[in-house]
Structures are given as structure tokens and as C-alpha cells.
Amino acid sequence: MPDPLILGLESSCDDTAAAVLRGREILSSVVMGQTELHAAFGGVVPEIAARAHAEKLDLAVEEAVSRAGVALADLDAVAVTAGPGLIGGVLSGVMLAKGLATGLGKPLLGVNHLAGHALTPRLTDGLAYPYLMLLVSGGHCQFLIARGPQEFTRLGGTIDDAPGEAFDKTARLLGLPQPGGPSVEEASKEADEKRFAFPRPLLDRPGCDLSFSGLKTALLRTRDKLVAEQGGLHETDRADLCAGFQAAVRDVLREKTRRALALYLAESPAAPAFAIAGGVAANKAIRAVLETLCAEDGVRFTAPPLALCTDNAAMIAYAGSELLAAGETADMTLAARPRWPL
Numbered sequence: 001m002p003d004p005l006i007l008g009l010e011s012s013c014d015d016t017a018a019a020v021l022r023g024r025e026i027l028s029s030v031v032m033g034q035t036e037l038h039a040a041f042g043g044v045v046p047e048i049a050a051r052a053h054a055e056k057l058d059l060a061v062e063e064a065v066s067r068a069g070v071a072l073a074d075l076d077a078v079a080v081t082a083g084p085g086l087i088g089g090v091l092s093g094v095m096l097a098k099g100l101a102t103g104l105g106k107p108l109l110g111v112n113h114l115a116g117h118a119l120t121p122r123l124t125d126g127l128a129y130p131y132l133m134l135l136v137s138g139g140h141c142q143f144l145i146a147r148g149p150q151e152f153t154r155l156g157g158t159i160d161d162a163p164g165e166a167f168d169k170t171a172r173l174l175g176l177p178q179p180g181g182p183s184v185e186e187a188s189k190e191a192d193e194k195r196f197a198f199p200r201p202l203l204d205r206p207g208c209d210l211s212f213s214g215l216k217t218a219l220l221r222t223r224d225k226l227v228a229e230q231g232g233l234h235e236t237d238r239a240d241l242c243a244g245f246q247a248a249v250r251d252v253l254r255e256k257t258r259r260a261l262a263l264y265l266a267e268s269p270a271a272p273a274f275a276i277a278g279g280v281a282a283n284k285a286i287r288a289v290l291e292t293l294c295a296e297d298g299v300r301f302t303a304p305p306l307a308l309c310t311d312n313a314a315m316i317a318y319a320g321s322e323l324l325a326a327g328e329t330a331d332m333t334l335a336a337r338p339r340w341p342l
């Protein structure tokens, strides 16, 4: 029997997305962003996001089905993000998915958005369970052991900000363009990472929890001190501040990943593997130290392509395919959940 053809829908934040997958093959993946709608407000406005999802979701579905070269009637199931996220958008997705599944007489699959991110390394690299995952973006930072489509062990995570958010804040404080990650990484090249001594938060505490808010404060203080002393910032100051900040994030992620790997390897997985996903995974300095750690421990290192690390519906369709295989279908009582921890 051929792999099932699955339509995925994603509308939990500020991307309206639809995708069609056959097994692990992505036949189409449409992502309609809303960045320009929220730009003037300095963040995602839930009401605006909800309206845009309601207007765009059916267009995204039409586009995804047409690009995949299939007909709606060919679909074997409809998967949708049922949470966590902004409730207006999640509701739009869940209602459309219920309508489609009922109209087509096909199974409905309710997917946890975070599980979608966490299962992406299986879609892109075919990782076997259990694998260790570091989800690190503008909104997330956590270590998970993925054991099954609905089975995750959280080893630790940030107790305050996510690293991407700290990169963005750093760029803002130094007058560099957004998103901050790429500009801070670029400015750090050939700069002196040792000139400013930034803290390595929580390294003195056991476990895999992380903290990044103190790092932001340290950067702000150092910047203000330089400005007070010199009357402004020189190009080299900016570069050295960026490099010092990035080195601190890198060192903290390295040490906490080392600890998470030790916990994971203590379970003697048959095919040990580590995946890093999320926008911050694009950072070459961070990636390099984690890749080296894995190599030292004989653990396979993977990082899904960026387009599949950021919000998309291919990951939702894929996670749905695992639910379908496990017989975990939903029905018309499927609820949209603003909160839904893994």
C-alpha cells in the first residue's frame, strides 16, 4: 500500500500554512507570512493574526493541493495544529480541518505544534526513536528526548527568555538590523570575544535548565558604561560586544547540551542521534560546538533545513502521518487549545 497522502494545516501564530505530504515526501509546502501586517505594532497582534488566518487558510489549502498536483478527493487524512498557540488562529485551522475531513469522509488528526517541530528530524533525516532534540528559537529553548509521536521527556529548558530573543535584543541595543541573530553573528566575525566578560548563567547549577535574561542585562550595562566613558560606540566595540555575547550563549548551550547528552546516552539508545532545530540553529558558531560534542560522543548530529525549522505545515502533516499510523485519529470533538505542553 502506498504511503498515505496527508494535508497539513498550521495557523497557530503568524504564519498561515498548508502542505501535502506522501509519507516523508513533501509534495508542496505553502507558507503565507503576516510579518508586514504586524510590523507597525512591534509584535504579533492576536486579533489581526486571527483575521488573516481566517481570510487566507482556504487559499493556502487550494495552493498546496494544486502545487502537489493532487485533488482534495485523493487525500487520505487531514492534519491540523490544535494548539498550543493564539486561539483565534488555532480555531480557524481546526474548524477548516473538521469541515474538510467531514466533507471528504477522511480521518482528522489533531497535532501539537511543538510535536510538529520535535518530529521534524524524522521527516528530514529519518531519525529513529529515541533521539535527543534541542529546540532553540526566538520563542523556545528546551531539551527533549523524543520517544514517540506523543511521547517526549523534557530534560530542561529556559527559565526566562529564549536565546533568539536575546540575540534580537542585543542587536536592538547595538543598533543592528533585525532579526538580530544573523546580524550579531555577522558582526562577531573576527571580533575579540574575550574583551568583555559576560556571565555564563546557571552553569553553577546542576541540570539542563538555562537562563538568558541576565546576559541581556549584562550587555546593556556594558554598552551604557562604554557610551558614558567614550560618548558613543565604535565599530570595534559593537563587534566585540556581539562576539562576547555570542560566545556566552554558545558556551552555555554547549555545556547544557553536554549534560543532556549524558542523560540521554545513559539510556543506551541503539542509534544515538541529536537534532538541533529552530532559528538559532542557523548560527554557525553554536552549531559547530554542538557538532563537535556529538562527534566526541559518537552521536549522529542533524539539523533540519531552516525552512522546515521555522513554522510550516509540512511538519504538521508529517506528525499527523505518525498519529494516523498509530491509530490516533481525532473526531469532531477536537478542541483548539491555547496551552498544550508536550
Ligand code: KG4
Residues within 6 Å of the ligand: 136, 137, 138, 139, 140, 163, 164, 165, 167, 168, 179, 180, 181, 182, 185, 278, 279, 280, 281, 282, 283, 284, 309, 310, 311
Ligand atoms: O524559529 P524561528 O524562525 O522563529 C521563532 O522564534 O518562532 O527563530 C527566529 C529566531 C530569531 O530570534 C532570530 O534572531 C534567531 O532565530 N536567529 C539566529 C540566527 N538566525 C536566526 N540566532 C542566532 N544566530 C543566527 N544566525
Ligand code: ZN
Residues within 6 Å of the ligand: 113, 117, 310, 311
Ligand atoms: Zn513554531
